[in-house]
Amino acid sequence: xxxxxxxxxxxxxxxxxxxxxxxxxxxxxxxxxxxxxxxxxxxxxxxxxxxxxxxxxxxxxxxxxxxxxxxxxxxxxxxxxxxxxxxxxxxxxxxxxxxxxxxxxxxxxxxxxxxxxxxxxxxxxxxxxxxxxxxxxxxxxxxxxxxxxxxxxxxxxxxxxxxxxxxxxxxxxxxxxxxxxxxxxxxxxxxxxxxxxxxxxxxxxxxxxxxxxxxxxxxxxxxxxxxxxxxxxxxxxxxxxxxxxxxxxxxxxxxxxxxxxxxxxxxxxxxxxxxxxxxxxxxxxxxxxxxxxxxxxxxxxxxxxxxxxxxxxxxxxxxxxxxxxxxx
Amino acid sequence: xxxxxxxxxxxxxxxxxxxxxxxxxxxxxxxxxxxxxxxxxxxxxxxxxxxxxxxxxxxxxxxxxxxxxxxxxxxxxxxxxxxxxxxxxxxxxxxxxxxxxxxxxxxxxxxxxxxxxxxxxxxxxxxxxxxxxxxxxxxxxxxxxxxxxxxxxxxxxxxxxxxxxxxxxxxxxxxxxxxxxxxxxxxxxxxxxxxxxxxxxxxxxxxxxxxxxxxxxxxxxxxxxxxxxxxxxxxxxxxxxxxxxxxxxxxxxxxxxxxxxxxxxxxxxxxxxxxxxxxxxxxxxxxxxxxxxxxxxxxxxxxxxxxxxxxxxxxxxxxxxxxxxxxxxxxxxxxxxxxxxxx
Numbered sequence: 001x002x003x004x005x006x007x008x009x010x011x012x013x014x015x016x017x018x019x020x021x022x023x024x025x026x027x028x029x030x031x032x033x034x035x036x037x038x039x040x041x042x043x044x045x046x047x048x049x050x051x052x053x054x055x056x057x058x059x060x061x062x063x064x065x066x067x068x069x070x071x072x073x074x075x076x077x078x079x080x081x082x083x084x085x086x087x088x089x090x091x092x093x094x095x096x097x098x099x100x101x102x103x104x105x106x107x108x109x110x111x112x113x114x115x116x117x118x119x120x121x122x123x124x125x126x127x128x129x130x131x132x133x134x135x136x137x138x139x140x141x142x143x144x145x146x147x148x149x150x151x152x153x154x155x156x157x158x159x160x161x162x163x164x165x166x167x168x169x170x171x172x173x174x175x176x177x178x179x180x181x182x183x184x185x186x187x188x189x190x191x192x193x194x195x196x197x198x199x200x201x202x203x204x205x206x207x208x209x210x211x212x213x214x215x216x217x218x219x220x221x222x223x224x225x226x227x228x229x230x231x232x233x234x235x236x237x238x239x240x241x242x243x244x245x246x247x248x249x250x251x252x253x254x255x256x257x258x259x260x261x262x263x264x265x266x267x268x269x270x271x272x273x274x275x276x277x278x279x280x281x282x283x284x285x286x287x288x289x290x291x292x293x294x295x296x297x298x299x300x301x302x303x304x305x306x307x308x309x310x311x312x313x314x315x316x317x318x319x320x321x322x323x324x325x326x327x328x
Numbered sequence: 329x330x331x332x333x334x335x336x337x338x339x340x341x342x343x344x345x346x347x348x349x350x351x352x353x354x355x356x357x358x359x360x361x362x363x364x365x366x367x368x369x370x371x372x373x374x375x376x377x378x379x380x381x382x383x384x385x386x387x388x389x390x391x392x393x394x395x396x397x398x399x400x401x402x403x404x405x406x407x408x409x410x411x412x413x414x415x416x417x418x419x420x421x422x423x424x425x426x427x428x429x430x431x432x433x434x435x436x437x438x439x440x441x442x443x444x445x446x447x448x449x450x451x452x453x454x455x456x457x458x459x460x461x462x463x464x465x466x467x468x469x470x471x472x473x474x475x476x477x478x479x480x481x482x483x484x485x486x487x488x489x490x491x492x493x494x495x496x497x498x499x500x501x502x503x504x505x506x507x508x509x510x511x512x513x514x515x516x517x518x519x520x521x522x523x524x525x526x527x528x529x530x531x532x533x534x535x536x537x538x539x540x541x542x543x544x545x546x547x548x549x550x551x552x553x554x555x556x557x558x559x560x561x562x563x564x565x566x567x568x569x570x571x572x573x574x575x576x577x578x579x580x581x582x583x584x585x586x587x588x589x590x591x592x593x594x595x596x597x598x599x600x601x602x603x604x605x606x607x608x609x610x611x612x613x614x615x616x617x618x619x620x621x622x623x624x625x626x627x628x629x630x631x632x633x634x635x636x637x638x639x640x641x642x643x644x645x646x647x648x649x650x651x652x653x654x655x656x657x658x659x660x661x662x663x664x665x666x667x668x669x670x671x
Binding site: 102106107122127129130132133137139141148161164165171172324327328 | 359361387388390392393395397398399400401402403404405406407408409410411413425428429432433436437438439440441442443444445446477478480501502
């Protein structure tokens with residue numbers, strides 16, 4: 001399955017948008033956190049898990065999804081949220097904890113919920129799968145269009161929730177796709193030190209569903225694998241497991257010294273940054289020239305800057321608003 | 329028990345009352361469905377889905393794999409997508425394998441969305457011991473669930489309340505944990521408390537979540553309990569009546585929201601409070617009830633409040649040990665005598 005030219009440019013634009021967002025968050029996050037790093041300080045306090053390098057996973061999957069489709073993401077959700085079409089202003093305001101945020105600041109960066117585009121995420125490893133399976137069950141029972149996609153990291157494939165949900169989805173033939181972003185590290189523990197199989201897609205065979213592997217963080221490889229899986233799901237043929245070999249160009253979280261990485265690994269990953277690679281691919285294919293690229297990147301940056309301005313200008317809710325919306 | 333104006337009312341067990349409420353809601357709302365272990369043709373290990381599979385079929389009454397994390401997580405996903413799942417955790421003791429789906433997803437997604445994502449689901453689960461099922465199949469854990477914000481918690485003591493609370497829970501746009509005590513279920517193989525099987529109207533009705541009931545009025549003492557404990561209290565009240573003391577019995581019915589007003593009003597009248605709870609003694613419902621009175625108006629208390637609760641031990645198997653540890657009417661009467669003695 002090949003993307004159309006429009007889809008190629010769409011994927012590139014989403015990747016550029018997401019990356020710029022992460023780079024701007026990185027800078028803003030460090031405000032107030034130097035010279036002494038204190039996670040509670042600055043305009044964006046708390047943990048921050050940046051998605052730099054993992055953009056191909058998000059765009060290659062979400063290129064096949066509409067607003068009605070359901071996505072449940074992880075503690076590292078920004079790239080997926082951007083690609084799913086989450087309201088960028090409200091999302092960035094949420095990351096700042098502001099009134100204009102998706103939940104008025106009650107959730108924060110690990111708890112992004114945008115019901116308008118059926119996006120949610122959880123900060124708990126492996127907890128995207130059950131809810132995605134349930135949303136898929138809901139669509140199947142209601143006869144409503146739409147599929148569900150759960151994103152997870154490679155470390156989550158060692159959680160019980162992973163195995164339970166794969167089995168449930170297969171036994172009920174649910175329209176759901178499980179997408180593993182294998183960035184090779186569970187914080188500081190390498191995949192090979194934690195996972196009994198070299199590739200998690202082989203685990204699909206234990207649950208009687210197709211398992212597909214995408215090597216080398218390849219945007220169009222993800223697009224092809226996800227396209228087939230999502231079409232299968234839409235067609236009532238049940239779930240698929242996809243594992244994507246991706247790269248985490250940042251630390252696990254901001255403040256991570258990354259001392260666990262072997263010498264030279266980071267430089268190697270950065271030299272294979274998927275965004276310049278895809279840009280080059282599009283230039284060579286004649287879909288993009290320098291002027292068009294400059295324009296596209298400029299527009300993407302401006303979208304992010306506008307969202308940041310929106311967030312910065314938004315007020316905080318009064319603190320006692322914390323008491324609201326526990327129940328509806 | 330609560331008065332009823334029903335035209336057609338028969339005595340039902342709690343199990344039958346739960347199944348009837350579920351069936352009535354399923355008939356009028358296609359988004360309601362049931363899933364859990366053995367809820368299908370078997371009708372639930374504790375009888376509370378009996379007849380549903382026959383009427384509604386395997387699509388809406390779904391037997392699940394033994395995968396509580398997956399299917400409770402799935403219920404959260406389905407509830408967020410327009411369905412109203414009723415999901416069964418067979419024994420509340422099993423929460424250890426799936427609590428994340430319950431307290432981190434079910435109970436928090438509404439808050440994390442600023443109220444924009446509703447999670448209208450019912451988690452029904454059996455509680456309680458007294459039949460030597462050992463320490464992993466006999467717990468109540470009321471306080472554990474009620475402690476964690478974001479989920480309503482109800483605990484019926486009789487079939488009338490069970491039906492009305494179940495109907496209310498299914499219609500609620502929030503997650504509701506429906507905790508039913510095994511000794512009240514009316515299962516032949518589990519000794520059943522007779523007082524739980526009461527007149528229950530055939531037509532649909534709700535019992536408001538968050539409202540306690542004064543099930544016996546009295547002047548001298550307030551007994552507060554929930555679930556099976558209510559029946560211990562009623563027996564104790566009868567025994568105390570024979571001694572010339574007039575006990576009031578409050579059935580909490582809901583733990584979240586907790587009807588503190590009804591408890592406070594009763595204690596303001598009687599001046600004496602004993603809380604009866606089959607859940608563990610420390611950090612639980614009994615302490616919360618006493619605190620709710622004490623921090624509001626300690627002057628209303630004529631004597632130090634007392635609690636008859638489960639000791640802080642894993643539940644033992646041997647009937648001699650288990651029965652020794654459980655609350656019962658004799659212990660409540662003894663607690664009252666102690667209270668008088670200390671006055």
